[in-house]
Amino acid sequence: MRLVVLGGGESGVGTAILGKKKGYEVFVSDFGKIKNNYKEVLLLHKIKFEDEQHTEELILNADVVMKSPGIPDKAPIIKKLKEKNIPVISEIEFTNQFTDAVTVGITGSNGKTTTTMLTYHLLKQGGLNVGLAGNIGKSFAWQVSEDKHEVYVLELSSFQLDGIINYKPHIAIITNISPDHLDRYNYNYDEYIASKFRITMNQTEDDYLIYDDDDQAIKNWLKNNKTRAKLIPFSLTKQFETGAYETENNININTSNDPFVMPTSHLSLEGKHNVKNALAASSVAQLLKIRKATIRESLSDFQGVEHRLEKVLKIQNVQYINDSKATNVNATFFALDSMTGPTVWIVGGVDKGNDYTELMALVNEKVKAIICLGIDNKKIIEAFADVVDILVEVGSMTEAVRQAYKIAEKGDTVLLSPACASFDLFENYEDRGRQFKQAVQNL
Incomplete structure (x- = not known):
């Protein structure tokens, strides 16, 4: 062969x-x-x-x-x-035939890396022999060739799911769906949604699909299509007999006869979207029978993901935040939403068919200046020129950070949250994030 x-x-x-x-x-x-x-x-x-x-x-x-x-x-x-x-x-499909390991497959437009890392952290602390692969770290195939783990937590992009035929995760998570990578899906949102749902196409009655019940695109798909998996919804607004939800500042996980409750204030990650990530990850931990004390401890000591709302330094009472991993509008929405003071926003890169209108209200409310960092900033300038007082174009990360330093005053935040891919000026979003941190440290 x-x-x-x-x-x-x-x-x-x-x-x-x-x-x-x-x-x-x-x-x-x-x-x-x-x-x-x-x-x-x-x-x-x-x-x-x-x-x-x-x-x-x-x-x-x-x-x-x-x-x-x-x-x-x-x-x-x-x-x-x-x-x-x-x-x-895809690599996932090829590798799948050579392992009996249980896999947890995680996809979504945003939050999938944090949810994957958090799930891995919960299972590892719980004593399982668990590997981390997919879009992160050492490849799934490589680890299976060394016959490493009994359980794998896999972060799966729509591109990896497009290349599967027989692969099925025992537990699948869809964190959310919003328009992304539409340039690869003929600018057809339905094609992109269908691609994400391939994660459940081979699942049986013995498998689980954990999903955000507050997400319209997910709910529409489930209304019009069938999966055989057991459904485990999570939500910030509704309660379920079987599912995960937040109520009265507690997270509740009801996926077994033994419910788990923990105050939201004990989570190490801040922000509403991270409550959702915690609901999804804890549901997996409960399904795989991790002890409650371990789940509690792991949720309160998890360190977060590099390049995702990562606090870099405070200089002259200005907080610098690296959110380079925000490669689409929806991710940047979460970032701007979690800002509490006036924000100098560094944005731009390779646009994947972005629609910036959903950011308008947040930009109006929170952003005092925009620094465009990309080769083609036309769409960003057209969208926001009338909304903010200061709009600057720069050609390098060093220049972006210098300009931000000049503009920012005490109590402001400088936020790198590009809403775009990074391939015009950087190798990838990690390279972009590292250059940002370096430039901030050099101030």
């Missing part, structure tokens, strides 16, 4: 190692440059590879192709593979 892996990043290299171990003839092809550390790993495992090209005769003879999530279906090589009816799957 010939396995061709498209993309020589984390998921690609992990898949190649697992494929080789399972007896496949493996070839890795990357249209861009493969990083040196990954090249060394491939050489070490004696896996053939090429970069900065796709040699068709070495790809179109595959029995199965694993494509990295970043490669769109519109790519010429993918079209040719589909014409030849060669299966093109």
Whole structure:
């Protein structure tokens, strides 16, 4: 069997190692440059590879192709593979056949990284032999090739879900759905929603789907479509016999005969959206029989995620906050919503079809100045030029932070929450966040 892996990043290299171990003839092809550390790993495992090209005769003879999530279906090589009816799957689908581990799959437009990390933290503190993979850390395939864990918590993007056929998580979470990545879904919101719900398509009556019952897109889908999984809703406004909710400043988890209650004030993470993340993660912990004392302790000592509303420094009584992970409008909505004082907002990057109107009221109320950090800021300027007094365009993170420093006064907050992808000026959102923190430390 010939396995061709498209993309020589984390998921690609992990898949190649697992494929080789399972007896496949493996070839890795990357249209861009493969990083040196990954090249060394491939050489070490004696896996053939090429970069900065796709040699068709070495790809179109595959029995199965694993494509990295970043490669769109519109790519010429993918079209040719589909014409030849060669299966093109994701790393999650490929790996799934080689493990009996229980998986918890987490998707959503926002909150999925925090929910994934929090779920992992709860299960690990609870003594389970648990791995963390998907969009985070060492790839799922790589970990399974080393036969590591009995349970995996997987952060799954819509792109990874597009490439599944048989994969099913024992517990699935959909944190929320709002328009994102529409450039990859023909600017059709319904296609994007359907993609997220692939997470439950193979689930059976023995599996669970945990979802935000306050989310209109999720509720509409569930009204018009069927899943066989047991439904576990969570909400900040309603109460359930089976489900998770907040009431009278307590979080309540009722997924078993033994309900769990804890004051919201004991959560280490601030903000309404983090109450939701805690409801979802605790539901998993309760389903997997983690002790209540452990759940309590873990929810109160969890440290949060880098680049997600991360407090960097206070300088001259101005708080600098790194929310580089906010790559869509909905994520930035949560960030602005949690600001308490006047805010200098650094925004911009590669726009994925954003509609900024839903931020208008918050910007009006909280934002005193906007710093546009992107190659094309036209849409942001058109949206907010009449709403704020100060609007500046900059070409680098250092310049953005310097301008913010000049504008901000005592009691203000400087918030990097770009609402856009980062690929115009940065390698990825982590690079963008690190440059922000560095620039703040250099002030």
